Amino acid sequence: MPELPEVETTRRGIEPHLVGRCIRGAVVRKRALRRPITPGIGKKVAGRTVERLSRRGKYLLLHLGDEAVIMHLGMSGSLRVVSAASPLSPHDHFDLVFDQDKAGRRVLRFRDPRRFGIVLWTKRDPLRHALLASLGPEPLGETFSGAYLHRKSRGRSTSVKQFIMDSKIVAGVGNIYANEALFLAGIHPARRAGRIAASRYGALASAVRKVLSEAIRKGGTTLKDFVREDGRPGYFQFSLQVYGRGGLPCPRCSGKITTRTIGQRASFYCAGCQR
DNA sequence: AGCTCAACCTGCTGGC
DNA sequence: TGCCAGCAGGTTGAGC
Numbered sequence: 001m002p003e004l005p006e007v008e009t010t011r012r013g014i015e016p017h018l019v020g021r022c023i024r025g026a027v028v029r030k031r032a033l034r035r036p037i038t039p040g041i042g043k044k045v046a047g048r049t050v051e052r053l054s055r056r057g058k059y060l061l062l063h064l065g066d067e068a069v070i071m072h073l074g075m076s077g078s079l080r081v082v083s084a085a086s087p088l089s090p091h092d093h094f095d096l097v098f099d100q101d102k103a104g105r106r107v108l109r110f111r112d113p114r115r116f117g118i119v120l121w122t123k124r125d126p127l128r129h130a131l132l133a134s135l136g137p138e139p140l141g142e143t144f145s146g147a148y149l150h151r152k153s154r155g156r157s158t159s160v161k162q163f164i165m166d167s168k169i170v171a172g173v174g175n176i177y178a179n180e181a182l183f184l185a186g187i188h189p190a191r192r193a194g195r196i197a198a199s200r201y202g203a204l205a206s207a208v209r210k211v212l213s214e215a216i217r218k219g220g221t222t223l224k225d226f227v228r229e230d231g232r233p234g235y236f237q238f239s240l241q242v243y244g245r246g247g248l249p250c251p252r253c254s255g256k257i258t259t260r261t262i263g264q265r266a267s268f269y270c271a272g273c274q275r
Numbered sequence: 276a277g278c279t280c281a282a283c284c285t286g287c288t289g290g291c
Numbered sequence: 292t293g294c295c296a297g298c299a300g301g302t303t304g305a306g307c
Contacts, residue, residue, distance in 0.1 A: 075301055114284045
């Protein structure tokens with residue numbers, strides 16, 4: 001479910017509910033996620049105050065002084081701020097429990113049916129954690145550019161789509177937005193990364209930025225189950241040009257949109273507009 | 276180093 | 292109507 005815009009939407013949604021709040025503990029109902037939830041996490045975070053929330057790629061970071069909680073939503077994860085008494089759904093695996101306030105006791109509730117998500121506690125700078133240390137630049141940051149993509153792609157025979165979905169190259173570009181950005185840039189997703197000119201990478205970097213920032217503005221993409229912290233869906237699914245639209249007319253030339261698997265992932269493109 | 280592919284899990288759906 | 296193979300927004304690690 002969640003790519004960078006959905007994680008950013010979640011971050012913005014939960015941040016005002018969490019910053020400055022003191023943590024009382026945690027409830028672990030199902031430890032076995034992509035990695036086991038850090039043993040004893042409740043005791044480790046108890047008494048800490050949330051200073052801020054940040055995002056790195058698709059990772060969400062809760063900063064608790066020198067320590068941090070690292071979260072990843074995997075394919076099906078979502079986070080909501082709810083009352084501690086709020087009824088549980090089958091896949092509500094983890095709660096971060098806050099001190100009581102005038103609204104009662106609130107929790108940050110992590111739901112993840114497929115359990116590809118992550119909840120880890122770290123006492124180090126979370127950006128130095130093994131999972132985050134090798135991430136490429138932020139696609140909405142200053143070091144991400146066409147020149148950067150061009151330089152990194154030299155000698156690479158992999159498809160450009162797999163290349164921009166590689167988190168070591170650029171952090172947080174998933175399947176939906178890779179398809180969309182390549183359409184916007186007019187680049188065929190199966191084209192070899194090392195055989196694309198610098199100017200076209202300029203167009204691609206711009207397209208990635210545009211697609212991601214537009215999606216953030218619309219609250220992310222809700223295909224089936226993504227919800228914001230308050231339960232509302234995102235709206236970017238109405239702006240999708242090619243993703244999930246195999247067989248339908250291309251919005252630019254009215255040709256048929258092709259569906260094809262590239263690098264184990266469903267890919268959608270217009271063979272007329274994308275070269 | 277870089278490429279490919281299987282694996283981790285559950286839920287839904289499209290085709291028979 | 293009912294069943295089930297196949298597929299889903301992500302990532303890693305093994306094998307070559």
